Structure formats: C-alpha cells, structure tokens
Amino acid sequence: xxxxxxxxxxxxxxELRDYANRHLVDPLVKxxxxxxxxxxxxxxxxxxxxxxxxxECRVTVRMPGFAGMxxxxxxxxxxxxxxxxxxxxxxxxxxxxEKRREQGSQGLPxxxxx
Numbered sequence: 001x002x003x004x005x006x007x008x009x010x011x012x013x014x015e016l017r018d019y020a021n022r023h024l025v026d027p028l029v030k031x032x033x034x035x036x037x038x039x040x041x042x043x044x045x046x047x048x049x050x051x052x053x054x055x056e057c058r059v060t061v062r063m064p065g066f067a068g069m070x071x072x073x074x075x076x077x078x079x080x081x082x083x084x085x086x087x088x089x090x091x092x093x094x095x096x097x098e099k100r101r102e103q104g105s106q107g108l109p110x111x112x113x114x
C-alpha cells in the first residue's frame with residue numbers, strides 16, 4: 001500500500017505522522033492490504049494562526065477495481081480530525097465491500113455464498 005502524507009499550512013511533525021499511521025493507516029490495512037492501493041492524506045490548517053475549528057484531514061483512498069473514496073473531516077485538533085476521518089472511511093469501505101459481496105453472490109444457491 002502506498003501512503004502519501006502532506007501538510008498544508010502546517011508542518012508535519014513526527015508525532016503527527018506517527019499518529020496518522022497508527023490511527024488512520026494501520027486500521028485500514030485490515031480492509032485493504034494491496035500493493036496497488038493508494039492512500040493520500042492531506043492535513044490542513046484552514047485559518048492558520050487565527051485558531052478555531054479549522055484543523056482538516058482530507059483522505060482519498062484509491063483501490064483497484066473500486067471507485068475512489070474521499071473523506072474530509074474538520075475538528076479543533078488534527079488528532080480529532082484524523083480519528084473522525086478513520087471512522088468515516090471504515091464505514092465507507094465496509095459498505096462498499098458488502099455491496100461487492102452481495103452483487104457477487106446474486107444468482108447463486110443459498111448454500112453457496114462467499
């Protein structure tokens with residue numbers, strides 16, 4: 001899996017990179033562990049030093065055979081935005097894989113399911 005991580009209007013510290021890897025990338029590996037999969041993570045500070053609810057985590061997942069999935073979550077801290085993006089992505093990926101399994105098993109006898 002290829003992971004691209006960048007910061008927009010903020011510097012990516014080692015702590016932030018490690019947190020994103022442990023709390024966003026690693027949980028997604030159980031769903032998508034493929035060399036051709038690409039995860040692009042953009043961490044954005046919208047207002048800069050002004051503060052406020054302006055920490056945004058944008059994640060795009062591209063998997064072979066599936067349409068790209070994009071999530072944008074905004075929170076007070078980047079850590080909360082990363083967690084919210086992970087939760088949303090897990091739901092999206094689970095739903096997409098369930099639909100694929102249901103479509104793949106249509107027309108088969110009940111005792112022959114995936």
